[in-house]
Amino acid sequence: MARETQVTFDCADPAALAAFWAEALGYQLQDPPGNYSTWDEALDAMGVPPERRNDASAIVDPDGARPRLFFQRVPEPKQAKNRVHLDVRAAPGLTGGERMTALEAEAERLVSHGATRIRRHEPAPPLGAGHIVMADPEGNEFCLD
The missing domain is CATH 3.30.720 (Signal recognition particle alu RNA binding heterodimer, srp9/1)
Incomplete structure (x- = not known):
């Protein structure tokens, strides 16, 4: 089905x-x-x-x-960290400095539309490619990945 x-x-x-x-x-x-x-x-x-x-x-x-x-x-405000969040794949196929530069550019663009930057996670090979944690205008967390 x-x-x-x-x-x-x-x-x-x-x-x-x-x-x-x-x-x-x-x-x-x-x-x-x-x-x-x-x-x-x-x-x-x-x-x-x-x-x-x-x-x-x-x-x-x-x-x-x-x-x-x-x-x-809904009448109630957001009260805690999201247990599920969206990953916005803003740098597919990019690695290292090139990846983080693309993520920074997207973070800056989204901040201009009301997002808040929370923190940056540096690349940590072999498994960590690096990402930026953001929040939308109502505080819902998402990652630029």
């Missing part, structure tokens, strides 16, 4: 967090359903009041190969 995977984020501001992760991963906002040209049009037709329009958001891979990411508003 075929299965699809969706990654769900609990958050305070679904639209803002979806925009950040779309930028980080090269995703796009999921198109509105049916024949609606905008989400506002679709939500109007569904009877969703304006104050509930940022209760959820979703982004998708434009090529359809990677999982959908869903963002849902």
Whole structure:
């Protein structure tokens, strides 16, 4: 039986967090359903009041190969370190200084979009290629790998 995977984020501001992760991963906002040209049009037709329009958001891979990411508003703030996190593969095939330079450039780009840099792990061959731990605008940890 075929299965699809969706990654769900609990958050305070679904639209803002979806925009950040779309930028980080090269995703796009999921198109509105049916024949609606905008989400506002679709939500109007569904009877969703304006104050509930940022209760959820979703982004998708434009090529359809990677999982959908869903963002849902929850009342409680993040309280502890994530037990599961995303690794953003920003330097595939690169090693050593070239790898870390590429990771630093991506870290700088994502900081300009609201991410926070947490720490850098230097390469430690043979198994440690080096990575940078980051947090998204709501504090969810992820790695630039």
